[in-house]
Amino acid sequence: MKQPELLETIDQRAVLVGVNLNNQRDFDYSMEELGNLAEACGVEVVGQLTQNMERVNKSHYIGTGKVEELSGLYRGLEANLIIFNDELSPSQLRNLEADLECKVIDRTILILDIFEKRAKTREAQLQVEVAQLQYMLPRLVGLRESLGRQSGGVGLKNRGAGETKLELDRRRIEEKITALNKELESLVFQRQTQRKKRKKNELPVVSLVGYTNAGKSTIMNAMIERFGAAGNAEEKSVLEKDMLFATLETSVRNIQLEDNKSFLLTDTVGFVSKLPHHLVKAFRSTLEEVAEADLLIHVVDYANEKYEQLIEITENTLKDIGVTDIPTVFAYNKCDLAGRDIPEVQENAIYMAAKPRIGVDELVDLIKSYVFKDYVRCEMLIPYDQGQVVSYLNEHADIQATEYENEGTRLTLECRQMDYERFHEYVIG
Numbered sequence: 001m002k003q004p005e006l007l008e009t010i011d012q013r014a015v016l017v018g019v020n021l022n023n024q025r026d027f028d029y030s031m032e033e034l035g036n037l038a039e040a041c042g043v044e045v046v047g048q049l050t051q052n053m054e055r056v057n058k059s060h061y062i063g064t065g066k067v068e069e070l071s072g073l074y075r076g077l078e079a080n081l082i083i084f085n086d087e088l089s090p091s092q093l094r095n096l097e098a099d100l101e102c103k104v105i106d107r108t109i110l111i112l113d114i115f116e117k118r119a120k121t122r123e124a125q126l127q128v129e130v131a132q133l134q135y136m137l138p139r140l141v142g143l144r145e146s147l148g149r150q151s152g153g154v155g156l157k158n159r160g161a162g163e164t165k166l167e168l169d170r171r172r173i174e175e176k177i178t179a180l181n182k183e184l185e186s187l188v189f190q191r192q193t194q195r196k197k198r199k200k201n202e203l204p205v206v207s208l209v210g211y212t213n214a215g216k217s218t219i220m221n222a223m224i225e226r227f228g229a230a231g232n233a234e235e236k237s238v239l240e241k242d243m244l245f246a247t248l249e250t251s252v253r254n255i256q257l258e259d260n261k262s263f264l265l266t267d268t269v270g271f272v273s274k275l276p277h278h279l280v281k282a283f284r285s286t287l288e289e290v291a292e293a294d295l296l297i298h299v300v301d302y303a304n305e306k307y308e309q310l311i312e313i314t315e316n317t318l319k320d321i322g323v324t325d326i327p328t329v330f331a332y333n334k335c336d337l338a339g340r341d342i343p344e345v346q347e348n349a350i351y352m353a354a355k356p357r358i359g360v361d362e363l364v365d366l367i368k369s370y371v372f373k374d375y376v377r378c379e380m381l382i383p384y385d386q387g388q389v390v391s392y393l394n395e396h397a398d399i400q401a402t403e404y405e406n407e408g409t410r411l412t413l414e415c416r417q418m419d420y421e422r423f424h425e426y427v428i429g
């Protein structure tokens with residue numbers, strides 16, 4: 001059973017509605033973001049209505065006077081869709097649609113819809129479907145009640161399709177969620193096993209995080225191009241695209257630097273403000289990759305005038321998923337478009353432009369200064385009958401000189417602390 005899509009977006013002309021609770025600093029940006037999300041769904045935005053409030057109205061989210069104003073506005077603009085900037089409760093959605101006689105949706109549906117379009121792997125598809133069903137579940141009763149009142153085509157897609165909607169009763173949806181979660185568990189298990197295997201290799205893990213469309217995938221591709229990555233050619237590069245949420249899955253590449261140092265670089269789903277709770281929950285296993293990183297590269301779209309707010313949104317999302325104490329460096333990207341002064345060099349930040357490949361080496365130097373700080377410089381004398389140790393170090397350490405002496409091979413090298421300890425008996429200086 002494929003559940004009906006949540007949103008019919010063909011020929012939609014929408015009015016956006018936002019409530020600014022207690023003068024939120026990022027309110028204007030969140031409305032702009034809502035417009036971008038709507039456009040990403042193919043919806044044309046024709047108007048906007050906002051209200052400052054201290055507390056939302058329980059029955060209609062906005063005040064009753066505003067409902068009237070909204071009614072006049074959307075009719076005047078010949079809109080056929082109203083989009084709220086926050087998640088509406090089932091009864092608010094029901095009341096608004098009944099009073100306004102117009103299709104009403106919320107930010108959550110928009111985001112779920114975009115995620116659905118972008119999901120490519122089975123895991124991402126399952127995650128999105130679970131989140132969609134979880135969203136629908138409490139709204140089913142309302143959907144049934146509203147059936148009698150509404151003619152087809154209003155509200156969520158499944159409301160229009162009378163019978164299909166009735167089939168989707170609570171129990172069947174719950175069963176479906178359980179079945180999807182089971183399938184998801186086995187996929188997650190596979191990925192966790194791979195992750196454990198990678199961990200055993202003890203390579204440092206560096207994760208790209210940031211607001212959607214900031215340039216994370218472009219940075220990853222720039223690094224792969226510059227330094228190479230393990231794996232075959234088609235698998236190496238990752239999708240970079242000028243769209244919200246181009247990446248929904250986590251890609252991992254082993255970046256091999258010139259001096260035998262390597263680290264795992266991961267690129268994952270981009271953030272947006274107010275990521276729906278169900279979605280964060282469904283994507284927990286994907287986001288876990290971030291939580292296990294040794295270093296985060298917070299990629300910032302420096303060309304966006306509101307970049308500081310985007311940083312805040314990303315930081316809040318990281319907090320929401322429980323990522324609070326991982327060392328972080330900032331990559332202020334898209335400087336070629338920024339048309340703004342580039343600040344003086346900072347300790348934990350670099351200014352770059354990944355698309356024209358500017359600043360990639362500097363970013364790698366910054367990463368190195370964090371993840372390879374426990375490297376030890378030393379000299380080892382390794383007996384000739386321990387050839388495997390020399391081969392191991394040739395692969396895992398930065399060998400600066402090799403000399404052949406009577407007692408064995410003398411290496412001048414920089415190696416990881418753990419290798420230094422492991423081969424301590426051969427250290428001579």
Ligand SMILES: Nc1nc2c(ncn2[C@@H]2O[C@H](COP(=O)(O)OP(=O)(O)OP(=O)(O)O)[C@@H](O)[C@H]2O)c(=O)[nH]1
Binds near residue numbers: 245336
């Ligand atoms: N001009 C310019 N464009 C860039 C730069 N970096 C990335 N872009 C473009 O910005 C768009 C988004 O880049 P991506 O790398 O896909 O962004 P992302 O952060 O991975 O996006 P999500 O998958 O949505 O999280 C693409 O069209 C890139 O070509 C840059 O330094 N300069």
